[in-house]
Amino acid sequence: MPVAEDLTAPVRERRLAPWRDGRGTGAAAHEHRLLTAARPALPWLNWVGTFAKPLLRVPRLGWITADPLTARAVLNDPEHFTLLSEGGVGHLWAQILGDWVYDLFDGAGHYDLRTRSRELFTEKTSVAFVATAWGDRMTRARASFEAGEPLDVADLSRILVGQMVVTLLGMHVPDATDETYRSIFETGEELAAIALGTTSDTVLPAEKIAKAREIVERLTGHIDASFATASSATVIGRCRDLGLSVRETKGLSTLLMVAGTETAASAMARTAALLFDTGEQNRLIEHPEFTEGAVREALRVTSPAPIIGRSVLADLEIGGRTLRAGERIVVLTWTANNLAGEYRIDRAYIPQNRQLWFGAGRHLCLGGPLARAELTAMVQLLVGDGRPFRVVSREYGKRVLIPAYRSLVVQKVGSRYGR
Template sequence: MPVAEDLAPPARERRLRLMGAGLGSSAEAHEHRLLRAARPALPVLNWLGQFANPLMRVPKLGWITADPRTARALLNDPAHLTLLSEGGVGHLWAQILGDWVTELFDGPGHHELRTRSKGLFTEPTSRAFVERAWGDRLRLARERFEAGEELDLAELSRVLVGQMVTTLLGMPVDRSRGDAAYLEIFATGEQLAAIALGTTADTELPPNKVRQARAIVERLTAHVDAAFSDASGDTVIGRCRELGLTLQQTKGLATLLMVAGTETAASAMARMAALLADTGEQHRLIAEPEHREDAVRETLRVTSPAPIIGRAVLADLEIGGRTLRSGDRVLVLTWTANNLAGAFRIDRPYLPQHRQLWFGAGRHLCLGGPLAKAELQAVLELLIGDGRPFEIVSRRYGRRVLIPAYASLVVRKV
């Protein structure tokens, strides 16, 4: 197997790609427009990250890195870095959910929580969740799509994610409302995630945002009180009870699941379709179906739906020839780190230094990673399962959103 450096494009080409200039690739151009529409400063930060060799200090932001090895070393170092202090996502959520976040997010209780809940999302259980939550809706969508109807995959993705949330959390839903009920659930999670907009440089929330977020949390978790005592062990609520978590903690974790696994999943689904169509790689994938798992991995690498991971420095450390001081902030630019390896390509060899950096690393590696992959595999089957290609009819980028995503992506069979 060639080493990772041998697989990367020349430095000048990579820099042009990250600036969104010079190469003219339709897929890359659309990804850059999507990032810019979501958060105008994001492409600039991504571009700047390529010059962090391997770390660079940026005024008002702190340290940044887009080097995958440095990123992994930082994310695997709980002795020196934390997500609970200013700059970390735990600091953000502790203000909304309460001080118990400190214990379960990065404290002594975190390891036990991860250890006892790791069986919730395995490859087999994830496939079962997808079939249970999506089976009927996906079959209907596929039937209509293959019959020639246009399909807004961005909207369908939001519906599917809403269905997954209700399945995992045992949320009551008025099924007579059809897709509208699930779109409402997704929109509520989206409102909560939007609270984090503008916190890249400062994770201290003003009082009005805290009040707004707590009101949303209450709406999202109102059903947990009644369900907590007898929820099935194959739901998140039931598993939390079995782990010995309190009702309040269960509500908090249910909320975090909605935020962490809604917008990111929906973003990756529609962006996967756009990448396959814009690059023409769908034709290779139809001819070489053995690369379907590779296509899912490539989608996660190139889209990196959570493009930035923040940490706070707990204790001084030396890394990459730099000295990080206690109280400093670090931003891992996951999108830049992953995209420096090259453009979307379904037969790209495994990149050992990246591994699953799109899911984070270390003790905070995304617990729902297997579920995300199972979801993307199911959507991929919808798109090309009949062996016929599709085309993009129209698209709109989501504007001013936390997670870069398509507001609309209408596709149809060719």
Template sequence: MPVAEDRSAPPRERRLSLWRDGLGTGAAAHEHRLLSAARPALPVLNWLGQFARPLMKVPRLGWITADPHTARTLLNDPEHLTLLSEGGVGHLWAQILGDWVYDLFDGPGHHDLRTRSRELFTEKTSATFVARAWGPRLAAARASFEAGDELDLADLSRVLVGQMVVQLLGLPVDDSLGDDAYREIFATGEELASIALGTTSDTTLPPEKIAVARGIVERLTGHIGEVFPTAHPDTIIGRCREIGLTVQETQGLSTLLMVAGTETAASAMARTAALLVDTGEQHRLLAMPQHREDAVREALRVTSPAPLIGRSVLADVQVAGRTLKAGERVMVLTWTANNLAGPYRIDRPYLPQNRQLWFGAGRHLCLGGPLARAELGAIVDLLLGDGRPFQIVSRRYGRKVLIPAYASLVVRKSEAA
């Protein structure tokens, strides 16, 4: 059944609704359990976040916020906040990729890199990437699904993401292995992303983790130097060369794509399917197909696959009436900030305060946003393209993973519309 949005409740009651709904039934309950299975501390942190509007200081974690306006203020202030010091993802990856990260991630070279790479993913190029990487596999899955076979969408999403990585990075793959080859590539990206597990309160990595991560990066990007001069422009490597990026910059971007675009994409695909069923919104979407793009945007808002964004304070700054001191940490609770707007609804009006906050904000807004939307749109078409609803047969939550996701989500077409 859909989760009702009680606008008549007092403000304090509305603040507590996310936590209460998570203990009940329906879409909110499944999202709550999925977050708990991934990282048990996440639901507690999200609950605290409901009171962090505009800001709240938490021992060991630093400042947290779940207020969209405050979040945007923080993420748009590179003069006072950075992701290169303790608490930021740049600090984490500099230890793995090298000191050049300090220039390109948030330093003097960042603006130049963003300017040159902003055309990597447009709505047009993203649609092309999806068609080329997924076309045959999606067609096969759709034919089987519409014929009445069960489909594990969580598994398919991992295969599809692996195929996208091959398409984007031009990775060599053994086609004789079939889907297993792409599952292995996804697992490699997942292994790299898992290096960040346990860094919520400390982004300094031990030497053994750094060594493991560097080995994974070499497996994923070691081929780039060799193929860089001749890579086809349809691959990210070729496009990076065409727009003037160096081999080192291309390797760095490729690594980030693996980390930022593998687990998050697979997570959003299966969770979108679950939302469509658990809220009953699939029936409204079938009746109002003009809301397809809105349904995709809403799915990204509600799932917010990257639930946290960290920064460190470079210099004392006043934000929302609070004084943030140099050296302190700030954490934007994106999942909470986005979900406080209400449950999943395909015709929800545009929310200017939340605009694309699931992709971050400011100079570090996710480059792959258009690709994520194209991928989710393709999944919605797979699920509902024949005009018939579907149902969930079984589900299993992923445990102890960086990005909350379904380990398995088996769906099939409903017998009756």
């Protein structure tokens, strides 16, 4: 299959070298350590990926690609690639949710679901979801941060994402505190770890299936009763209005929980770190009109979902290589996106990469506009008052599925403990 596309803007590639990136105190060094803490092999895989342009075969892993055009060709070709075969996430989910997910995740039902849920997260609805879910908590965080108090952005991100889950799923949590939202976030994390953490062998043991089902029920069980009456301001109500069944709505809600929690929280704290480590926060304060670029660049450089896996369904020629049915291919989104250069808030949109951090094709992230709205709110919290901040301390998350800061404490410069 040809991988032909008009390359309008040639990209000057950045060199990636794990042994060099791991040193120093700059943005690349911190990102390197963060990736290493999450999964020690990740920086090496990312580096090997620089030779996977267009494709490279790696023993035991299968094919890898870090070429944006090849990546999109793979993700846009459901005739030859699937995520449902044994070894893929669909197989894991089927054991937890039931065989019907085969249709909903990649079959005809998926197309139907995506068509009907297209309007779920638009720029407008996403900004509204952020205002509803986060308004009060953000106002409080911003007031104390601007008054000079230290703020753990990683912790706050997990709280906010937990709050977003409650809002989207219309969960009833009376007298909720930060602790309530932290624990909802952790529940999502736990489910993701069971459902996505074992892709080398996708046959789940009975106790893991039971645990995952119990979590899914805890998070989505209320939907049976609330479906008919849920407000259209919630995802449940919107799903109903868009013609989705209760089962589809519960399946989609589970997917939202897993796909949109750790990724979003990871991006939020890493954006804060990047703005400080690169000094780009100063340019952003001078040029707030670059906020959109600051968010897009943060998504590109962090690429919180660093790899996307697929199985080959049928033999095909791609990038001059022959891929055989049953083989695996891993799209290295982090590498493909990072080769395009360092974090610059005024970098123009890169046509080759488009928004590869959200995947591409039929599984392109459904929550992209929501993730952007969430990040925009975080950037405004950090520099919206026109004053810079500094990172006081940081701790990388160890052995986590999605690379993320465990803690990232920031404070306004000029505050008692700031410089």
